[in-house]
Amino acid sequence: MSTPNATPLLHSFQPLRTYLRQNLAHLRSTPCLMITSSAPPHTTGGAHSQTAPTQQDAKVHAFVQRNTQSILSEFNLRAVPITATSAFPTMENVNEAISLAKRAGLKPSEGVILGIGSGPAMDLAKAVSDRIHEFGGGGGGGVWAASSKSSPSLLLDTKEEMLLPFRPPSWDKDQGDVCQRDAVIAFDSIDKMSIPPLYSALTLTRKGDVPAALSMAHVAAAALTIVLDLARLVDTQQLELDSDDFALQVKTVASSCASILEAAAKESKDLDTNNNVMIETTNGHAHGKILIEAILTLSSLMDQASTIQSANSSSWTTIPQQLANALLPTYFPQSHIFTFMACTLPGLCNTFASNKTASTSLVGEVAQTILNSGSIGNYPVKPESSLAALSSWATNITQKAGIPTMARLAFGTPDLHGLFDKLDAYDALMESQYDGIGGRRSNDHMFLLQDVLERSLNR
Numbered sequence: 001m002s003t004p005n006a007t008p009l010l011h012s013f014q015p016l017r018t019y020l021r022q023n024l025a026h027l028r029s030t031p032c033l034m035i036t037s038s039a040p041p042h043t044t045g046g047a048h049s050q051t052a053p054t055q056q057d058a059k060v061h062a063f064v065q066r067n068t069q070s071i072l073s074e075f076n077l078r079a080v081p082i083t084a085t086s087a088f089p090t091m092e093n094v095n096e097a098i099s100l101a102k103r104a105g106l107k108p109s110e111g112v113i114l115g116i117g118s119g120p121a122m123d124l125a126k127a128v129s130d131r132i133h134e135f136g137g138g139g140g141g142g143v144w145a146a147s148s149k150s151s152p153s154l155l156l157d158t159k160e161e162m163l164l165p166f167r168p169p170s171w172d173k174d175q176g177d178v179c180q181r182d183a184v185i186a187f188d189s190i191d192k193m194s195i196p197p198l199y200s201a202l203t204l205t206r207k208g209d210v211p212a213a214l215s216m217a218h219v220a221a222a223a224l225t226i227v228l229d230l231a232r233l234v235d236t237q238q239l240e241l242d243s244d245d246f247a248l249q250v251k252t253v254a255s256s257c258a259s260i261l262e263a264a265a266k267e268s269k270d271l272d273t274n275n276n277v278m279i280e281t282t283n284g285h286a287h288g289k290i291l292i293e294a295i296l297t298l299s300s301l302m303d304q305a306s307t308i309q310s311a312n313s314s315s316w317t318t319i320p321q322q323l324a325n326a327l328l329p330t331y332f333p334q335s336h337i338f339t340f341m342a343c344t345l346p347g348l349c350n351t352f353a354s355n356k357t358a359s360t361s362l363v364g365e366v367a368q369t370i371l372n373s374g375s376i377g378n379y380p381v382k383p384e385s386s387l388a389a390l391s392s393w394a395t396n397i398t399q400k401a402g403i404p405t406m407a408r409l410a411f412g413t414p415d416l417h418g419l420f421d422k423l424d425a426y427d428a429l430m431e432s433q434y435d436g437i438g439g440r441r442s443n444d445h446m447f448l449l450q451d452v453l454e455r456s457l458n459r
Helices: 018-023 026-028 057-075 091-103 119-131 142-145 216-237 243-273 283-310 310-316 319-331 337-341 344-353 362-373 383-400 416-433 442-459
Strands: 010-016 032-037 079-084 112-116 134-138 155-156 162-164 182-187
Touching: 018 026, 018 057, 018 091, 032 057, 032 091, 032 119, 057 079, 057 112, 079 091, 079 119, 079 362, 091 119, 091 319, 112 119, 112 344, 162 319, 162 416, 182 442, 216 283, 216 319, 216 337, 216 344, 216 362, 243 283, 243 362, 319 337, 319 416, 319 442, 337 416, 344 383, 344 442, 416 442
Parallel strands: 010 182, 032 079, 032 112, 112 134, 134 182
Antiparallel strands: 155 162
16 A cells, blocks of 8 residues: 555556455454445435435445445454534535544544545545545445546535535645545446436426436446536647547446436336336346446546646636536536536526537547437438537437436426526635635636536426
């Protein structure tokens, strides 16, 4: 195991118990801080409210309990437990965890942070490790939060009601603002992970009444928004990447996500045909594996882009992520972050088509890949019409795959000008907190951000 300042970053993927067995002597030599997640409390609206506990929350809780109990009994670790109970950790949670770790005798040069469970546990573990030392992640729901080695964790700023990236002093500015975190992402087998169902039927009866249950389709659509906007950023900022390999991986992720959305749409159609009686399928684990692999590949692509953008690494953060960070806590407090980003897919594609983004660019190539892999409807795949066709496909597939509209996710009736003001406030706050990194974007970028938001809200 390497030290906190080691470079390059260790970033491996392996079964959780394999990692523990291989490093057992090191793990037993010092207390470990074990950060786990639990189902969010059931609240009824208001700022920072969480979604009602669902069957998926029960799966995550069972996954966490099974792993923490067996790890403690099987490996006899001196683990100091702490539980992340909210959808997003706060700076206060980070400080409390660090204080607990120090009181337990965890030494910065030796100890290990173990994050087990969903996104909140991973974000908190990453933030604590950024302040201390080394990070080991295990879990299903937290794959996305854990897998990007260069991206910071997201913390909730309770005063500003925004999600802000956590960049402690340990981030090395000379290394492209990339955290020198030693990270090991470890998984159970797919059949034991807390993977959500492929499709969840919309159950909203009144506006903002019941939050949409997370599904693989939501995660796939969210990933697709990020990969599409990442392609746009590569085009507009002309990043010096291994273009052929990078483009191939981008298109592979897009194709995988599109296939999951198509499968969810088919399951929705089968439910309608069978009077909403769920038909048992044998492809759940296969779809889960495809989705996990797509997320890991996407994380690697984002790491590559952020490393190239060393002078201003956070300025390339994608539009769906910026919208979620700025708006989710205040205006969409009951929504899962993946569901929120998923509902921007039609708006993002419509913006690309309306702004006449070059069809021969990487965005155009990704659009053609998605359309070529699609099976619902007859969409033209000629380069000159690919973005318009993609916009039509996105509108169609999100409806069929059970992804709610942004307006249905909103808590109350948000005013568009208020949303725009919140985006401006987020931009200013990013600039003030991070010395200009990621803040005060160009007028063209802010127009694009607002355009995607307006089109998504009016869908």
